[in-house]
Amino acid sequence: MSSLKFNLFSLNDNMKVLHYSWVAFFITFLVWFNHAPLLGLIAKSLNLTSEEIKTLLILNVALTIPARIFIGMATDQYGPRKTFSVLLLLCSIPCGMFALSTNFEQLALARFLLGFIGAGFVIGIRLVSEWFPANQLGTAEGIYLGWGNFGSAAAAIILPAVALFIGGDNGWRWAVGATGIISFVYSFVFYFGVRDTPQGATYFKPKSSKAMEVTSVGDFYLLLLMKLPLFATLALLNWKLSPEGVSLISQNITVIIYLGLVVWFLYEVYNAYQVNKDVFVTPVDPIHQYSFKQVAVLNVLYFATFGSELAVVSMLPLFFSETFDLDIVFAGLLASTYAFMNLLSRPLGGWISDKYGRKKTLIILTTGLSLGYATMASITGDWPLVLAVAAAMGCSFFVQAGEGAVFAAVPLIKRRLTGQIAGMTGAYGNVGAVCYLTVLSFVSYSFFFWVIAGCAFIGLMMLFLMQEPKGSMAEIMPDGSVELIQVD
Known part of the structure; x- marks a missing residue:
């Protein structure tokens, strides 16, 4: 594994793998969210009701929770190269089904199946961890997560323009179908472009793919x-x-x-x-023990970070529109600044973790996250709009940098279980989104933000139970010898 200076624009094998990986992740989110910016056109084309539109949104995340667990296990067992390639290939099929649907039932089935592609990011977490040393891992994972996650924002920007350019009732079908074609083609590009490990390195597998190993x-x-x-x-x-x-x-x-x-x-x-x-x-x-308590803490933190991001991105346009009496299109444009922070915030969270330590970084970012949502809970229509947008962007920085810091720690717990750990932690992000949005359906916007701030504070308290990754973790080689992998 290379320990050279981190150079994003080099042609070294590890950088090639990083770029192949974030593009694959980008495509999964492009496909996963390809319906969101086109819902108005889809509803008009197929005469969908408001309740049917809400149902599609629910179905889009329903399968992702078990999928992340399953994909994590498959990644550890079969390797990232095969798993990511198969996922991209297979999920192009329901993408095509969605584009060709002629009624709500067909849309619903395709959308439910497409929830599986939301698990793709788990695969790259393991792949990137195989190619970068511990002192560069947070930065590499942050770039992978931040740039890949931007696929959802790209869908919102590009796909409506494609649909409008083609025009007519079928414009949305061509836009959605194009993302499926991209996913299909890139599955082969990825398969022939990457390796699971650097030349000569061992890909460690768990003793079983049925359940996660623990050591006490x-x-x-x-x-x-x-x-x-x-x-x-x-x-x-x-x-x-x-x-x-x-x-x-x-x-x-x-x-x-x-x-x-x-x-x-x-x-x-x-x-x-x-x-x-x-x-x-x-x-x-x-020498072979690891603390599952570390996994539990990271699960709660991802519940507070990515869970809140998914929930807030869904409701922020309406929040700005209703609080400040804005046109919904303009409110959506303002709300998009929250998601755009991903490009820099996640890599920065990973880089800070590499430089100053995982636990310390998470404590600082989680504190900022809790205070950020407490600030958003106090926003009223009397606030200057510029200040409210600045508060949302500031909160977004701590949320997304926190996500980067969480996955700067995940690969340092137990190498052969990285996919399963990433899968469980990632699933907790979706659990958080479902819980927060359910709470929002019963309470005010202000109380909703206070709930997230409280969850972040609970995560902050749990952080004091977390141990800073130090020394090395042990993995057993095929010949029975023990290899020590540095984690600091």
């Missing part, structure tokens, strides 16, 4: 505890689709899904025990 009895029970919010959120999404919500599914189907989630959770408990039952009998050698 206490960590086993903590793992089960951290699975509960994931299933609770899926149950909440099921409720939203039920007759008590938007009535997309019948009461009988709702009950079947609830029972299925219970059975699925019990199956997860069974798999976790099968993979980790040895820790109840024989203590794990200290």
